[in-house]
Amino acid sequence: MLYYRYKGRSLQGKLKKGKLKAETEMEAVRHLEQQGVTVFEIKALDSFLYKDIAIGKPIKLRDFVIFLRQFSTLIEAGIPINESVDILAKQTSNKAFAFVLDKIKENLQEGQSLSDAMREHRKYFPELLTRMVHAGEISGNLDEILDNMANYYEKQYALKQKIKTALAYPLMVSVFAIMITIFLLVYIVPIFTDLFASFGETLPIYTVFILKLSTFIQNTWWLLLAFILFLVLVASFLVKSEKTAYKIDAFKLRIPIIGSFIQKSQLTRMTQTLSTLLNSSVPILQSVKITENIVDNRLIAQVLNLSRDALERGQSMAEAMKPHSVIPPMVVQMIAVGERTGSLDKMLHKIADFYEKDLDEASDKLKALIEPLLIIILAIVVGAIVLAIVIPMFTIFELL
Structure with a gap:
């Protein structure tokens, strides 16, 4: 509160x-x-x-899908909305969400509509859902709308899981490589520093560099930690700038291999959202506006904004998207066909299905390509440090 x-x-x-x-x-x-x-x-x-201290966490996406499924089933069974909300509030294990549902039940009893009651709790109910619920209240098919939204969020959950799975392994290996490198430089290399000094032999330049790097890290680790913290703070400040955030989103799409994967995931999200909204009879201008706020890439959001401006002027959405490389020609062509035939929602659904399947293949390829690459990088880093120690050892053994 x-x-x-x-x-x-x-x-x-x-x-x-x-x-x-x-x-x-x-x-x-x-x-x-x-x-x-x-x-x-x-x-x-x-x-x-x-501000009050918030107790509890927003509901997980997986649990949110279950909530929508159960809500749809209760409404379809003829149970009044306020009683359905009361039942769901009592059975949820998330105390914060149960509190929100109790508040919604009170608002419903006061004569407020379900969509308006949900709109007061934006932390738990996204704008997309509240608009869809409003459309369901007007058309009288709220149970069907809730079921459709459960399908939509289920696909969004599956999409997030694919992205996490594809990127979790590279991140894990990268962190492991950094930890191994720091361990070798801080604990292993210093053991040989005194040994090399005791023999008084001239060491290779490469070995001298590794030894000095090890000493530097040991003596100024706090400075390095402060520098990393400074970079994190600067980055978080720059991301708040819309211009910088736009450049970061553009850079993400240009990263080899990963950029293509990010683009496909965002296109899947865009077309799934638009298809769901249009299929539920939400006006196209509102649908594009909602989708613009949902996509996580500012380049795609900007293209949607330009498309909405074009639609307001009575022009084609596909034509507005055509000059922008972030939207592939295949997507533009299918949207154009959908506009001409009056079946834009179906075309968008087909595009979403295509990219969803393509994303599965891209995820497998990404893991197959990055896994050996990261192992090679890890081997080079560790091997370089080991060689810096081993090479002088041969010289010492020859002297002995």
């Missing part, structure tokens, strides 16, 4: 101002109106001192 500072007037016309605690701004205004205060200014106090 947050604290809100407000200004308003009572029924007698007196100026009222102060602070109050509420889940959302809408709830705060409603509470003040019940007290006879007409609000003309209200603002959330974002300071750390005014």
